[in-house]
Amino acid sequence: MDSDLQSAKLDSLQTLTACCAIYGQKELQEFLPSLWSSLRREPLLQVFQTASEKVEAECLAALHALSACLSCSVLSSDTEDLLDSFLSSILQDCRHHLCEPDMKLVWPSAKLLQAAAGASLRTYHRVTSSVLPLLLEQYTKHPQSSQRRTILEMLLGFLELQQKWGHVEEDESTLLSLRAPVCSVVFSALTDPSVQLQLVGIRALTVLGSLQGFLSPSDLELVVDHLIRLALHEEDSQSSKAAMEAAGSLAPNYPKVFSGRMVPRLEEELQSEREGESPRDHRSLRQRCLQALAAVSIHTSIVRETVPVLLQHLRKVQKGSEAGNAQDMVSVCQSLHRVALQCQRDAEGCWYYHQTVVPCLLAMAVQAAMQESAHPLLGKALLKEEVLAAMVPVISAATTHLSPELAAQSVSHVVPLFLEGEVSFLPQNSFPCSFQPFEDGECLEAQRRLVVLLMAFVCSLPRDVAIPQQERLLRELLALSCSCNCPFTATTAAKCFAGLVNKHPAGQQLDEILQLAVNRMEPGLAEGPRRTQALTLLLWVTKALVLRYHPLSSWLTDKLLGLLGDTELGPAAADGFSLLMAESPDVLHKGCHADVRIMFRQRFFTDNIPKLVQGFHGAGPDVKANYLKGLSHVLNHLPKPVLVTELPTLLSLLLEALSCSDRVVQLSTLGCLQPLLLEAPQIMSLHVDTLVTKFLSLTSSPTMAVRIAALRCAHALTSLPTTVLLPYKARVIRALAKPLDDKKRLVRKEAVAARGEWFLLGSPGR
Amino acid sequence: MVGPGPGGGAALENANPLIYRRSGERPVTAREEDDELPDSIDDREIFGPRAPPHPGGAECRRASASESEVPAGTCLSSRLRGGRDRPCRPVNDAESTVAVEFTPTIPHCSMATLIGLSIKVKLIRSLPERFKLDVHITPGTHASEHAVNKQLADKERVAAALENSHLLEVVNQCLSARS
Numbered sequence: 054m055d056s057d058l059q060s061a062k063l064d065s066l067q068t069l070t071a072c073c074a075i076y077g078q079k080e081l082q083e084f085l086p087s088l089w090s091s092l093r094r095e096p097l098l099q100v101f102q103t104a105s106e107k108v109e110a111e112c113l114a115a116l117h118a119l120s121a122c123l124s125c126s127v128l129s130s131d132t133e134d135l136l137d138s139f140l141s142s143i144l145q146d147c148r149h150h151l152c153e154p155d156m157k158l159v160w161p162s163a164k165l166l167q168a169a170a171g172a173s174l175r176t177y178h179r180v181t182s183s184v185l186p187l188l189l190e191q192y193t194k195h196p197q198s199s200q201r202r203t204i205l206e207m208l209l210g211f212l213e214l215q216q217k218w219g220h221v222e223e224d225e226s227t228l229l230s231l232r233a234p235v236c237s238v239v240f241s242a243l244t245d246p247s248v249q250l251q252l253v254g255i256r257a258l259t260v261l262g263s264l265q266g267f268l269s270p271s272d273l274e275l276v277v278d279h280l281i282r283l284a285l286h287e288e289d290s291q292s293s294k295a296a297m298e299a300a301g302s303l304a305p306n307y308p309k310v311f312s313g314r315m316v317p318r319l320e321e322e323l324q325s326e327r328e329g330e331s332p333r334d335h336r337s338l339r340q341r342c343l344q345a346l347a348a349v350s351i352h353t354s355i356v357r358e359t360v361p362v363l364l365q366h367l368r369k370v371q372k373g374s375e376a377g378n379a380q381d382m383v384s385v386c387q388s389l390h391r392v393a394l395q396c397q398r399d400a401e402g403c404w405y406y407h408q409t410v411v412p413c414l415l416a417m418a419v420q421a422a423m424q425e426s427a428h429p430l431l432g433k434a435l436l437k438e439e440v441l442a443a444m445v446p447v448i449s450a451a452t453t454h455l456s457p458e459l460a461a462q463s464v465s466h467v468v469p470l471f472l473e474g475e476v477s478f479l480p481q482n483s484f485p486c487s488f489q490p491f492e493d494g495e496c497l498e499a500q501r502r503l504v505v506l507l508m509a510f511v512c513s514l515p516r517d518v519a520i521p522q523q524e525r526l527l528r529e530l531l532a533l534s535c536s537c538n539c540p541f542t543a544t545t546a547a548k549c550f551a552g553l554v555n556k557h558p559a560g561q562q563l564d565e566i567l568q569l570a571v572n573r574m575e576p577g578l579a580e581g582p583r584r585t586q587a588l589t590l591l592l593w594v595t596k597a598l599v600l601r602y603h604p605l606s607s608w609l610t611d612k613l614l615g616l617l618g619d620t621e622l623g624p625a626a627a628d629g630f631s632l633l634m635a636e637s638p639d640v641l642h643k644g645c646h647a648d649v650r651i652m653f654r655q656r657f658f659t660d661n662i663p664k665l666v667q668g669f670h671g672a673g674p675d676v677k678a679n680y681l682k683g684l685s686h687v688l689n690h691l692p693k694p695v696l697v698t699e700l701p702t703l704l705s706l707l708l709e710a711l712s713c714s715d716r717v718v719q720l721s722t723l724g725c726l727q728p729l730l731l732e733a734p735q736i737m738s739l740h741v742d743t744l745v746t747k748f749l750s751l752t753s754s755p756t757m758a759v760r761i762a763a764l765r766c767a768h769a770l771t772s773l774p775t776t777v778l779l780p781y782k783a784r785v786i787r788a789l790a791k792p793l794d795d796k797k798r799l800v801r802k803e804a805v806a807a808r809g810e811w812f813l814l815g816s817p818g819r
Numbered sequence: 820m821v822g823p824g825p826g827g828g829a830a831l832e833n834a835n836p837l838i839y840r841r842s843g844e845r846p847v848t849a850r851e852e853d854d855e856l857p858d859s860i861d862d863r864e865i866f867g868p869r870a871p872p873h874p875g876g877a878e879c880r881r882a883s884a885s886e887s888e889v890p891a892g893t894c895l896s897s898r899l900r901g902g903r904d905r906p907c908r909p910v911n912d913a914e915s916t917v918a919v920e921f922t923p924t925i926p927h928c929s930m931a932t933l934i935g936l937s938i939k940v941k942l943i944r945s946l947p948e949r950f951k952l953d954v955h956i957t958p959g960t961h962a963s964e965h966a967v968n969k970q971l972a973d974k975e976r977v978a979a980a981l982e983n984s985h986l987l988e989v990v991n992q993c994l995s996a997r998s
Binding site for chain 1: 847851852854857858860864941944945946947948949987988991994995
C-alpha cells in the first residue's frame with residue numbers, strides 16, 4: 054500500500070478489503086495501527102491534488118471493510134475493545150482537521166470518517182456522537198455561506214448514512230438528541246441568501262424527512278412553511294424547483310400535514326389578488342403555485358385536495374377576460390398533466406382523477422363551444438388550438454392506465470356525448486343548445502373542434518375495451534376529416550380515425566370501413582380544393598396500417614409514393630414520410646396501447662426504398678428533391694445498424710442529395726451522413742474526396758443549421774483512417790478558418806471543435 | 820514541482836493532464852438560434868462557465884474552461900482567469916484582441932511555459948486570424964514571469980517551439996484531453 058506504483062496500491066487495497074470479509078479481528082489486531090496510517094495517507098493527499106480517484110476510493114472501501122470486520126467482534130470484560138481503539142485513532146487524527154479555519158483537509162477527513170461510520174450501527178454511533186456536535190459547532194463558528202455549505206454537505210453525508218438503518222432509536226441515538234441544533238442549522242441554511250447553501254439545506258431536509266420519527270409535528274409545520282416560501286417567493290428558480298421537488302418527496306410520508314397545511318396555503322396564494330404587483334410578477338407567482346400543487350400531488354389523499362383547486366382555477370381563468378388567458382390555461386393543463394402521470398400508479402387515484410377531471414374538462418369545453426355558437430365574437434380562450442392541445446395529454450394520461458372495466462364505464466358516457474349530444478353525465482349540465490359536433494353547419498364550427506378531446510380519450514383506451522357504436526363513429530370521423538373547412542378539426546378527425554382503425558379487430562367490418570376511406574380519399578387526392586386534407590387523411594391511415602402490418606398499407610404507400618411527383622402535393626408528401634416513421638406524441642404510440650409491431654420501420658424501409666430510388670432516377674428535375682426528402686426522412690428514423698448495412702447501395706444517392714439546393718434535403722442528408730462517418734469509416738473512405746468538397750462548401754450555406762450540420766460532418770470525417778485524410782489536412786484547416794469568424798456563436802463552436810480535431814490528425818500526441 | 824516526480828522529463832509524465840468535466844453547458848439563447856442576428860465573440864465563449872467552488876479548499880484550484888476553448892485543465896498547478904482584474908476586457912471582438920492571464924499556484928512551477936504555450940496554441944487554432952493574442956502570467960505569481968511572458972509574446976519563438984515534435988506532442992496531448 055505504500056508503494057509508488059498505482060497498480061500495486063490498488064491490488065493491495067482490494068486484497069485488504071477481501072481479507073476483512075474473511076479474517077476476524079484477532080488476525081488483524083496487530084496490524085491495525087500501521088494499516089490506519091497507510092489508509093489515511095491517500096485521501097489526505099487530495100489537498101495537493103495528486104491523489105488518484107481510484108486509489109482513494111479503494112482506501113475508503115478498505116477502511117469501511119476493516120471497520121465492519123471489527124464491528125463483528127464479541128466484547129468481553131477483560132479484552133480490549135479493538136473497534137473502540139481503532140475508531141479512537143481515526144477520530145483523533147481526523148477531528149482536528151474539521152476544525153481548521155482554512156478548511157483545507159475537511160473533505161478528506163470527512164470522507165474517511167464517513168467510510169468508517171457507514172460500516173455498522175456501532176461505528177455509526179461512535180463516530181457520529183463525536184463528530185456531529187463538532188460539525189454543528191463549526192457551522193455556527195463559520196459565518197460565510199461557502200464554508201457553511203461545505204460543513205452542511207459533510208453533515209448531510211452522515212445523515213444519509215442514518216438512512217441505511219431506517220428509523221431513529223430513542224435510547225442510542227445521538228442524532229435524536231441533537232434534533233434541535235440540527236434542525237436549526239438546516240432551517241438557517243434555508244433562509245440564507247446563498248442559493249447553493251439553500252440547495253444543500255433542501256437536500257438535508259429531504260433526508261431528515263425520510264427518517265421515521267425524527268421530525269416533530271411542529272418541525273414539520275416549519276418545514277412546510279419554508280418549502281412554500283422557497284417554492285413561491287425565492288427569486289432563484291433552482292431553489293424554487295428544488296423546494297417543489299422536496300415537497301413531492303416528503304408529502305407521501307406526511308400526507309396529512311401537506312394536505313392540511315401546504316395545499317390550503319397554495320390555494321390562497323393562487324387566488325390572491327395583490328395590489329401594486331406587476332401583472333408579470335403575479336403571473337409568475339401563479340405559475341409557481343400551479344407547479345407546486347402538481348409537485349406535491351403524489352399521495353392520493355393529497356390529490357383529492359389539489360385537483361379541485363386546479364379545476365377551480367381553470368374555471369376562474371376561463372371566465373376572466375384578461376389577455377394571455379390562453380397561456381394561463383395551458384399552465385393549469387400542464388400541472389394537471391403532471392398530476393395525471395403521478396396518479397397512474399395507483400388504481401384508486403387513477404379512477405378518482407379520471408372521474409373528476411375528464412367530465413369537468415369536457416363540460417367546460419362544451420359550455421364554451423355553445424357560447425361561441427351563440428356569440429361568435431366572444432372568442433373564448435379555451436377553444437384556442439393551443440389550449441385544446443394542452444388538454445389532450447391530460448385526458449390521455451388519465452385514460453391509458455384505467456382498468457378495462459372502468460374504461461368501459463367511461464366510454465359508455467363519452468361516445469354518446471359526441472354522437473348524440475348526451476350531456477347528462479357532465480357536471481353542471483344545463484346547456485343552452487344541443488351538442489352536435491358531427492352535424493354540418495357554420496355555427497357548429499366551435500363544437501367540431503372539440504373532437505380533439507374525443508380523440509384524446511378514445512385513442513388512449515386499452516385495447517380490449519369495446520367502443521359502443523364504433524362503426525358509426527368511424528363513419529362520422531371520416532366524413533368530418535374530408536368535408537370540414539377547418540384544418541385543425543380535419544386533421545384531428547383523421548388522427549382519431551387512424552387511432553381507432555389501428556386497434557380495430559381484423560375482419561370484414563374493418564375492411565369495409567377501410568374501403569370507404571379509400572373511396573373518399575382517392576377523388577379528394579386527384580383534384581379539387583381539399584387535396585391537402587385528403588393527403589393528411591392518407592398519411593394518418595397509412596401510418597395506422599403500417600404500424601400493424603395491415604396488407605392495405607402497401608397500396609396506400611404506393612399512392613403516397615406516386616404523389617411525390619405531384620407538383621402541388623409533392624413536398625408535403627415527402628414530409629409525410631417523417632410523419633409515418635416518427636413517434637407521434639398523442640396517438641398511435643405504444644403508450645396509448647396502439648398496435649405497433651416490432652421493426653415496422655425496417656420493414657417499411659425494405660419494402661419501399663427500391664421504389665423511392667427508382668422514382669428518384671425517373672423523376673423530373675423539379676421534383677427530384679421530393680424523393681430525396683422522403684428518402685432521408687426514412688433513413689433518419691432507422692436504427693443505425695440497419696442503416697450501416699444498407700449504406701453501400703444508398704451512398705451514391707446520398708452524395709447526390711448533398712448537391713441538391715433544397716435546404717431540408719441538405720440538412721436531412723448531412724444528419725444521415727454524420728453517424729455513418731462514425732460507424733462505417735471504411736466504406737465512407739471510398740468517397741472522401743466528394744465528402745470533403747461538399748462538406749466544406751456547405752459550411753458557407755446561408756442557413757445556420759446547414760452550416761452547423763456541415764461542420765459536424767467535417768468533424769466526423771476525422772474518424773476515417775488517417776492515411777486517407779492526411780492529403781486533405783492542410784486544405785481543410787485553411788477552409789475551416791473562415792467559419793471560426795461566423796456571425797453565429799453556435800456555428801463558431803462547431804468550427805472550433807472540428808478544426809481542433811483536424812489539427813491533431815497525424816500529429817504526435819493525438 | 821508538486822508530487823514525488825524526479826523532475827525533468829519524468830515531471831512531464833507525472834503531470835497527467837486532468838480531465839475536466841464541463842460544469843454545465845452554456846444555455847442557448849433565442850438570439851443565438853436566430854439565423855439573422857449576429858453574435859459577437861465574448862468572454863464566455865473563450866473562458867467558459869465559472870467553476871463551482873472546490874470543496875477541498877478556499878481557492879478554486881481547478882480552473883474552469885469550456886471544453887471547446889482554452890484547456891485550462893492542462894496543469895494541476897495553474898489557475899486561469901480572463902484577466903478580469905485588469906481594466907480592459909479580456910475578449911474584445913470589435914478590436915480583435917484577447918488577453919489571457921494564468922496563475923501558476925506554485926511560484927517556481929517549471930510547467931509555466933508549457934501551460935502558456937498550450938493556451939496560446941489553442942487560441943491560435945480556435946480564433947479567427949484577425950485576433951491579436953496576449954497570453955501572460957498574472958503579475959507577481961511566478962519567479963520567472965518576465966522571461967516566460969517574453970517567450971510567449973514572441974511569434975517566431977512560438978512557431979519554432981511547435982516545430983519541436985516532442986513539445987508538440989505534449990501540447991497536443993494537453994489539448995486532446997477529453998472528459
